[in-house]
Amino acid sequence: EDQVTQSPEALRLQEGESSSLNCSYTVSGLRGLFWYRQDPGKGPEFLFTLYSAGEEKEKERLKATLTKKESFLHITAPKPEDSATYLCAVQAGNTDKLIFGTGTRLQVFP
């Protein structure tokens, strides 16, 4: 069964304290791995798509990487406005649906 696991469940950082969020997956035929940001009471906001192992993408303080078993979302020198839940999802096999992890709730304190 296709599965996505995110860790940690929650992460508290001081402003400027860099860290990484993990997304491990077990799927048959990965077609794409997606990262989203979700603020309270809102729908997920698209951040990145990664297609193959070794790929990396960056956006401001965020950098996403992908291996054959997991993806990392690196946050460099975070700011309080980076506080949100970060969701990882995969698209696999011959289906177009996304399979989501349960997310990492990030809090950045000034």
Add this chain to the structure above:
Amino acid sequence: GAGVSQSPSNKVTEKGKDVELRCDPISGHTALYWYRQRLGQGLEFLIYFQGNSAPDKSGLPSDRFSAERTGESVSTLTIQRTQQEDSAVYLCASSVSGSPPYEQYFGPGTRLTVT
């Protein structure tokens, strides 16, 4: 441009009543998805429409759930005889197409509370 819109934003209903949730996708997007997000849980796929193809209904949890889409525009998710376990946020997403993997853009969701 305009994003995905959903209505209502909140819905409170009594157990046993039917509810209809609406989704307006981004113009030009042929693929439309419905997901459910229960408190403290990940998003759960419900149903997927792609153009004129038969919808993928594999995620619908019971026959009380159904959805329709008119062409490549509005979709309606209907829940009949609502139960308390149906309480969740229902999210709609659209993408340019179903393949190759394209990012899905989400609406703000409809928060359904069954009392």
